[in-house]
Each structure stands twice: as C-alpha cells, then as structure tokens.
Amino acid sequence: MKIARFLYKGKEGFGIVKGGQIQVAEGDMFAEFRPTRSVYPLEEVKLLPPTRPSKIVALGLNYKDHAEEIGQRPPEEPIIFLKPSSAVIGHLDDIIYPPMSQRIDYEGELGIVLGKVTKGVAEKEADKFILGYTCFNDVTARDLQQKDRQWSRCKGFDTFAPVGPWIETDIDPVGLKLETFLNGVCRQSSSTSNLIFTPRQLVSFISQIMTLYPGDVIATGTPSGTGPMEVGDKIEVVIEGIGRLINFVKKE
Known part of the structure; x- marks a missing residue:
C-alpha cells in the first residue's frame, strides 16, 4: 500500500495511491484509518512530503560500494547524524542552492518511516515499528562539509531533505534497486543488498540512543x-517497488 499526503484545492489530506489516483482516507495514518469514497486523479493534487518528522536520523558510510569508492573500511557501528525537520521538502519541490556554498551534492537513499513510538527495540522486533519505506535525497553542501569537518551546516539547509513521493508499506527493503538520475543520466546505481547495516539493525541501534516517534525518518x-x-x-531518486522522487535545483 502506498500512503501519500496531498493538497487538493487548498485542503490537506492523506490517502492511498492506486494507479493514477489517490483514494482519500480518514483517521490517523500512523494508527487507524479508513478509505472514503472520495477519489482524486494524481495529476490534480499536489503531493506533500509523506511525513512530518520530528527528526531525520541519517547514516554515513552505510554502503559497501561507497566505502570502497572513498577508500575506507566499513564501520563497526552505524555512523549517525541528524538533519532538521525544517529541511524537508516533497516531490517536485525545489532544492534551493544556498549562497554560502559553492558545491551541493545529491545522495540518493532509502528512507525508513517509523509508525510507532520506538525505544529500546530488539532487531527481531523492529519490523513492528516501521510503517514503510520511501525515497530520500540527503542533499549535502560538500565544500562546507570539508571545511567544517562536521555535518550540521552542510546537511541542514532548508530544502536539503527531499522525501517522497509516498510511503510504501508492503515491501521487503532488502535487495531493492536504487538509482539516482541527474538530468536524465544515471549517476548512482546500486542495491539495498549492499547496505552494511540493514533497516532492522538501524531501527534497533538508533532506538537504544534516542526515542523515535511516528513519522520520523531514518535515511539509510x-x-x-x-x-x-x-x-x-x-534530480531523481528511484527505488524499485517504491517510486520516483523528483526535485529541481533553483537559485535562492
């Protein structure tokens, strides 16, 4: 099931995406909800970020091929950092190029969306706390990352956390093809089978450190x-079985 948030004629809502339509739902998307009889064509709605996270917990160096690319050993434990919720934008929204940076990079990723309050969860229980998966772009001001030697500024600008277009709730996150296209040219092509730490391991590890809330995102x-x-x-982030997240880079 694909769950999306949308704006239609000035009114926000959420619903279930089926083909080229969205069936409006009532209730709480993180608890109980039910579909209504209202159905809108997708082209008539504005897709919003599929979640409003209290925080985004992101991962550094969590793909085997990326570790090889930069000549580093895979970490023994997940390397985590935070991106602010103010950085979140949705499908077809603009990424704003900040004046204080001379280089911003794309980083296509699989996003985990939490469905419940999650604290101290065992790896074998992690699936019970995951609502679903989405596409994510960990936009990074690479020159500032190298200058600052830490990641708060370079990854924290407004619009630096595109997420969407929806949340897929019925998918096995292992072995999904992940691609990133820049102006139609494939620049990243890998599989989630190359993850060093799996989604279940990440949910368990992070929940030992901080409480995760419904709607929070883990960028893997x-x-x-x-x-x-x-x-x-x-820029497009495409994940097999989930969808295609499209954004455009604009000047501030």
Missing part, C-alpha cells in the same frame, strides 16, 4: 556515485 545512507548539482538541474 547513500551508495557510490554521489556528485554535484547545479542551478537548473533535475
């Missing part, structure tokens, strides 16, 4: 092939 890291974007570029 990027494979090899990251690179720069320029003003005017179109």
